[in-house]
Amino acid sequence: MTELSREAVAGVDRSDLLADILAQPSHLRDALWRVESAELVPHDSPGGLVVAGMGGSAMGGALAAAALGDRASRPILPARDYGPPSWTTPETTVLCTSYSGETEETLGCYEAAGALGARRVVATTGGRLADAARGEGVPVIPIPGGLQPRAAVAYLTVAALEVAAICGAGPRLHTEIDVAAAHGEELAERWGADGNDDEEGPRALARELHGTTPVVAGAGLTASVAYRWKTQVNENAKIPCFAHQLPELDHNEIVGWEGANELCPFSAVFLDDADLHPRLRRRIELTRALVESRAAWTRVVSSLGETRTERVFSLVLMGDLVSLYLAVLRGVDPTPVPLIDLLKSELAAA
Numbered sequence: 001m002t003e004l005s006r007e008a009v010a011g012v013d014r015s016d017l018l019a020d021i022l023a024q025p026s027h028l029r030d031a032l033w034r035v036e037s038a039e040l041v042p043h044d045s046p047g048g049l050v051v052a053g054m055g056g057s058a059m060g061g062a063l064a065a066a067a068l069g070d071r072a073s074r075p076i077l078p079a080r081d082y083g084p085p086s087w088t089t090p091e092t093t094v095l096c097t098s099y100s101g102e103t104e105e106t107l108g109c110y111e112a113a114g115a116l117g118a119r120r121v122v123a124t125t126g127g128r129l130a131d132a133a134r135g136e137g138v139p140v141i142p143i144p145g146g147l148q149p150r151a152a153v154a155y156l157t158v159a160a161l162e163v164a165a166i167c168g169a170g171p172r173l174h175t176e177i178d179v180a181a182a183h184g185e186e187l188a189e190r191w192g193a194d195g196n197d198d199e200e201g202p203r204a205l206a207r208e209l210h211g212t213t214p215v216v217a218g219a220g221l222t223a224s225v226a227y228r229w230k231t232q233v234n235e236n237a238k239i240p241c242f243a244h245q246l247p248e249l250d251h252n253e254i255v256g257w258e259g260a261n262e263l264c265p266f267s268a269v270f271l272d273d274a275d276l277h278p279r280l281r282r283r284i285e286l287t288r289a290l291v292e293s294r295a296a297w298t299r300v301v302s303s304l305g306e307t308r309t310e311r312v313f314s315l316v317l318m319g320d321l322v323s324l325y326l327a328v329l330r331g332v333d334p335t336p337v338p339l340i341d342l343l344k345s346e347l348a349a350a
Contacts, residue, residue: 004203004325006193012328015335017236020151021320022192024313025184028177030144031158038141043119045167047092048075050084050118051160052109055231055340056149057097060123060156062224063316064164067157067173067309069221074169076160082108090117093167097156099149101127104347119167123159148335150235153228153316176309183310184317191321202318205269205299206325212267212296213239215253217287219246219280221308222271222315229269229319236323236334246283257291265296271315272302 009018051061058080065076079085082105084094094113098106101124110129113120114136122133123141133140141159143152158177164170189195191202198204214233218226223245233241244253260266268291270284284300292298301318303311327334 004193004206004328009193009325009328012331012333013324013335014333017148017151017334018193018321018324020147021317021324022188024154024317024320025181025188027152027154028158028181028184028313031155032162032174032177034143034155035141035159035162038121038139040121040139040141040163040166042166043093043168045074045091045093045119045169047087047089048077049160049164049167049169050077050079050088050092050094050113051097052079052084052094052106052113053097053156054080054103054105056151056153056235057099057103057106057156059150059153059224059228059231060097060158060160061095062227063153063157063312064160066221066224067161067176067312068164068170069308072164072170076164076169079109081105083112084109084116084118088113088116088118090119092118093121093163093169094118095121095123095160095163096129096133097123097159098127098129099125099143099147099152099156101125101129101131103129107132121163123156150232153320154313173309176307179307180305180309180313183305184313187304187314187317191317202321203325205301205318205322206329208297208299209233209267209269209322209326210329212265214241214267214269216241216243216269216271217246217249217284218243218271219273219284220276221273221311222276222303225312225315225319226271228316229271229322232320232323233326235337236320237326237330238332239326239330246280246287250283250287254287254290257294260291260294266294268292268295268298270298270300272300273311274302275308275311
């Protein structure tokens, strides 16, 4: 069995990203207090909520929309660009999220949303974004420093959920968030470096992924989580990973598996949820069966928990740990992201 003991993990994970991942449950609880400290004023936004951000800072909006599901009463949509969507009006609330407060795309969105007269809220640790917001009297949700932006996912998801409730785009989920935190603590104990190394856990999945290019599929509640798995494998394990969602992938991507064996070992992971439409669950079964002979291996990973928020964060925690354990198997420190740093330095010089 490939070594993934606490000592082996610590030898590669030199910045202890594992501790930040396992702290997601406490981050959920702390996030509620931090939003409350911002003293947001309830208001009505018939135009819905835009969550502007990039990379790890953008995931909160997508996961918040997944947690709300059909309880969202207005659109909750992302803006991963230098400006908000063209339909943004003064009746839209724009939540600008940047962990560092220095993300140039998010700063552009903040300025453009203000020019349009949209109501703005900011979630950040500081930087130019916090300075601009405080200078204009825009509320700032304070995110704690010292984390990698991708490790602040619980803070940014709760921020998006709370802003959605405050602007009339969805109900408040305080109880669900508390329950998800308690559930997450149980899972963190089970899946952490000192937990049981069971065949359904993240360490076993990481061993199966090792040496392959993962392709992750989600549907409904799990579609956004599949993208989170992709980005975490990219940043932590430093390998390509791809994500798509059902039923759309059955109309295009599935055909690509015909030539998969000619290229490199691909693995297929399907993220399931007990509350998916029955036809989507049947599609997972059939799609897995059709690609199985062309993949290095396939696996269905099911969400755990009762509420939507519990189930979303069970899969987020699982995927984050899979990506970290995969990094350890590759002997790669999961924390540094040198290519992102290089790109930013090149852009700054342009």
